[in-house]
Amino acid sequence: MAGKLQAEIAQSKPFESIEAEAMLNIAKTADVIAQSMDAVLKPYGISQTQYNVLRILRGAGSDGLSCRQIGERMIAHDPDVTRLLDRMEKATLITRDRATTDRRVVVTKITATGLKLIDQLDKPLDASLHESLGHINKKKLATLIDLLELIRK
């Protein structure tokens, strides 16, 4: 039952449990995919976190979203959305305006620049994704998705 990860991370001890092996495999795979995504994003000068925000804002359309809503929708939870948005505003990828209805809320929207950037990224990212996962057939991917969803209940 000792999987290939054993050799891959050159661990001298065997895994204590299959749960530990599963966890390490999830972490390692996430890291590998993240690295290939980073490689695509790097020439465009944005991080995965920023890309994720742009995706969320593109999905939200012209209504925009509050800081809190953006935080909730992010894949990796970021405890400091404010300064993330600061940087993106400086790069003119987004705009921020205080809402008139509830003046505590700041509404963030994607700009034309941001939209253009993320639209450009669709193709290369999709290609990178196929590089990473294209060799797995759809049935297996469906099984994988089911299992991962099961983990998160």
Place this chain on the structure above:
Amino acid sequence: MAGKLQAEIAQSKPFESIEAEAMLNIAKTADVIAQSMDAVLKPYGISQTQYNVLRILRGAGSDGLSCRQIGERMIAHDPDVTRLLDRMEKATLITRDRATTDRRVVVTKITATGLKLIDQLDKPLDASLHESLGHINKKKLATLIDLLELIRK
């Protein structure tokens, strides 16, 4: 085929592909597990990265390992092992000595303090892991591991 992640991250657009859905599920699941591990480690004042290094060094035993070997064995690739070890040395979790055979190499070993700390962590981390993955049976975990290994070729 639209999975639960759809609702979970409140995306307004459907997934473009099953590959994208798989990737997001891997990333999300890795993040969830990482967060629960962080929660365990936090009271002990070390990060997951540092924990990972301690595990590697415990596995290596009294021979210790070079900077490069540590870097290779880490789950998430860290481009700056030197300063990571600087911090750990300051916390007396490790020792570092220049090797006599090849004077370019710095041999890092775990200290008694480091060993004590990581031994203490075994139980709570195992408990956290069971909290995260205990409800999935071994056969399903084995399938998951196979699929993830397949992704990484």
Place this chain on the structure above:
DNA sequence: TGACAATAGTCGTCATAACAAGTAATATCG
């Protein structure tokens, strides 16, 4: 052997993440 390349690690610098405390606006409730 002596120049050049490769390897191992360090350091400078800037960007980002993490944690905690603070400020302003709105909601709640006696």
Place this chain on the structure above:
DNA sequence: CGATATTACTTGTTATGACGACTATTGTCA
């Protein structure tokens, strides 16, 4: 209606990560 709680976001500070340039030691080969 006014004190208190809650919400939404901001800011200060420290730690960590990312990227590249740099130093020392060892290996290679003409």
